[in-house]
Amino acid sequence: MTSTRQRTEDPGSTDTGKTVDRTRVARWLQEYGVYVAVVALVLFNIAFTANFLTVGNFRTQLIQAAPVLVVALGMALVIGTEGVDLSVGAVMALSAALVPLYLGAGTLPAVAIALAAGLAAGAFNGVLVAKVGIQPIVATLALLVGGRGLALVLADGRLIQLRDPAFLALGTGEVLGIPVSVLIAAVLAVLVAALVGKTAFGRRLVAIGGNRRASVLAGLPVNRVLIGVYAICGLLAALAGVLSTARLGAGDPADAGLLMELSAITAVVVGGTPLTGGRVRVLGTVMGVLLMQLVRATLIKHNLPDSTAQMIQAAIIVGAVYVARERSSR
Numbered sequence: 001m002t003s004t005r006q007r008t009e010d011p012g013s014t015d016t017g018k019t020v021d022r023t024r025v026a027r028w029l030q031e032y033g034v035y036v037a038v039v040a041l042v043l044f045n046i047a048f049t050a051n052f053l054t055v056g057n058f059r060t061q062l063i064q065a066a067p068v069l070v071v072a073l074g075m076a077l078v079i080g081t082e083g084v085d086l087s088v089g090a091v092m093a094l095s096a097a098l099v100p101l102y103l104g105a106g107t108l109p110a111v112a113i114a115l116a117a118g119l120a121a122g123a124f125n126g127v128l129v130a131k132v133g134i135q136p137i138v139a140t141l142a143l144l145v146g147g148r149g150l151a152l153v154l155a156d157g158r159l160i161q162l163r164d165p166a167f168l169a170l171g172t173g174e175v176l177g178i179p180v181s182v183l184i185a186a187v188l189a190v191l192v193a194a195l196v197g198k199t200a201f202g203r204r205l206v207a208i209g210g211n212r213r214a215s216v217l218a219g220l221p222v223n224r225v226l227i228g229v230y231a232i233c234g235l236l237a238a239l240a241g242v243l244s245t246a247r248l249g250a251g252d253p254a255d256a257g258l259l260m261e262l263s264a265i266t267a268v269v270v271g272g273t274p275l276t277g278g279r280v281r282v283l284g285t286v287m288g289v290l291l292m293q294l295v296r297a298t299l300i301k302h303n304l305p306d307s308t309a310q311m312i313q314a315a316i317i318v319g320a321v322y323v324a325r326e327r328s329s330r
Helices: 002-048 055-082 090-104 107-132 136-154 167-172 178-200 199-210 211-216 224-250 261-269 282-301 304-329
Strands: none
Touching: 002 167, 002 282, 055 090, 055 178, 055 199, 055 224, 055 261, 055 282, 090 107, 090 167, 090 261, 090 282, 107 136, 107 167, 107 224, 167 178, 167 224, 178 199, 178 282, 199 211, 199 224, 211 224, 224 261, 261 304, 282 304
């Protein structure tokens, strides 16, 4: 009898052990996988990529990653509420179109108008999601299409060269040897981390992402928080558009922010923020941006086409989503 019982129970205990192991692996990968991947890629480049360990190379990589990080920080907040914003690239294009129109009035007014437009666009998305009840992917898809169209109309479909030194300094200037765009992105990462971890607003957005219905029943200002989150995302996307325009030295709404929404979502998910909401990993998002930048740079330096980088990016995000799904389903 005893041996029969043991034979009957052993398969179940084995399955339980496998489930626990898979859960641990999924949890570990979601928590630390992006850090391991970045370290591994850095070591690979040190060994096999010429001139990788140079100040110029690191400076270039950080400058290219800065606008992506600015957008990804806003995207992380949105995804933390179990939403998504597909319009960030279009908001960047709108910003790139508005800056040349008002730069004659001065750098500050031009930047302020571009940021205000991004804030308004984000708030509009938030109203559609929170008040009207439209699914985030549908609500932001409308602005994805319409926003870039409006940007092209404002710019008359043309690339406009910019020569204002004060504005161009946002893209090419330095403070104590640190590029301005990198410094802005770093400060924003610290501020967003403080917002999420130290404020009532941050705790509320995480709670809403974890369980919106329970948050409503608990009396949290769900609609106000959602509108605020999307407004912040739009504001950061507009800022990224300003930085990209300053670095390029021209307003190009046809190209500004193209596919940025995919890059931002990839960085956030790879960084460990689940698409199901309820959590925001700011440091993970920073590392996710660096990982995707290193992947692209490594392939380019080894003479592989950009299309290959896009396919690898797709594989990485599928893997990250699978890991998150394995963890949440256990």
